[in-house]
Amino acid sequence: MTETTKNGDIGAELTAVEREPVVLHVHRELRRAILRGSIPAGTRMVETQLSSRLAVSRTPVREAISRLESEGLVLRQVNGGVIVAEVDKKLGEILVIRQALEGAAARLACENASDEELSQILRSCREAARLGPADGKTRSEHDRTFHLSIARASGSTRLLQLIEEFYEYSFSAVGIHPTAAESAQLQIHHLEVASALIQRDAEDAERIIRKHFDEVLRIANAHLGADGESGEMEE
Incomplete structure (x- = not known):
């Protein structure tokens, strides 16, 4: 299982926030990308990369990742990192x-x-x-x-x-x-x-x-x- 992707590849299909609460937008975009497989299982969720791609600060990205964790879509590792869970099923x-x-x-x-x-x-x-x-x-x-x-x-x-x-x-x-x-x-x-x-x-x-x-x-x-x-x- 691959744990990283190229920096330029992570969340390539994500779109920047427009007219809705930032955390909701970020959460929805990340969830959609994970369920569709454009952010594959095993990928590290790097806050700096995601905040840059979504054109938001790291705070809403961090909150969105916490929501994804509660939904079982990402897993927090012992070293503190977060990776995308196996979501095929x-x-x-x-x-x-x-x-x-x-x-x-x-x-x-x-x-x-x-x-x-x-x-x-x-x-x-x-x-x-x-x-x-x-x-x-x-x-x-x-x-x-x-x-x-x-x-x-x-x-x-x-x-x-x-x-x-x-x-x-x-x-x-x-x-x-x-x-x-x-x-x-x-x-x-x-x-x-x-x-x-x-x-x-x-x-x-x-x-x-x-x-x-x-x-x-x-x-x-x-x-x-x-x-x-x-x-x-x-x-």
């Missing part, structure tokens, strides 16, 4: 966690949500379906609305917080762009989940959520494998 692990959390949310939504909340979820899904192929930003917004609406409808504040946290590991966060056919299939799943919620069929809603995330993982693996080092996840 990390995305699959995260999607399994999301599958369980959102399956639970769907079950609770069937029990706790108002009729209006469930109707709104279905209306939103139908609206997204009517739009057909959409740009990445619009698609991502519809996807986030769908998943967090179910979490909110569950009535569990803690579950909502967890789902919001893990939603950060989404297609858009990793930089995967599904094909039109893949997006259409995922949208069909959204409609199927919404229909099960309307019928308050908890078992079917959870089953479809699980099927949905199985497909998300398949798509993610296909795109990351095809894109290789420069690979470009909204679900």
Whole structure:
């Protein structure tokens, strides 16, 4: 396992901060690069190099690395250095966690949500379906609305917080762009989940959520494998 990369290579695809809190930007950029493999496992996370590449001070880089450490994406060594962890299976692990959390949310939504909340979820899904192929930003917004609406409808504040946290590991966060056919299939799943919620069929809603995330993982693996080092996840 390589522990270093050439100084000019580390984080080559990172972009400098623009109009958002610096630490959030740095954290998102580093996480995306690690999950996409553009900062490979074993790479030393050198604060000076990263701060220079991102055009920020070392403080937000240090804070972002601490967040990455808590997420298991980087490892602190006995000598105090930090290296990127083996994350080949990390995305699959995260999607399994999301599958369980959102399956639970769907079950609770069937029990706790108002009729209006469930109707709104279905209306939103139908609206997204009517739009057909959409740009990445619009698609991502519809996807986030769908998943967090179910979490909110569950009535569990803690579950909502967890789902919001893990939603950060989404297609858009990793930089995967599904094909039109893949997006259409995922949208069909959204409609199927919404229909099960309307019928308050908890078992079917959870089953479809699980099927949905199985497909998300398949798509993610296909795109990351095809894109290789420069690979470009909204679900």
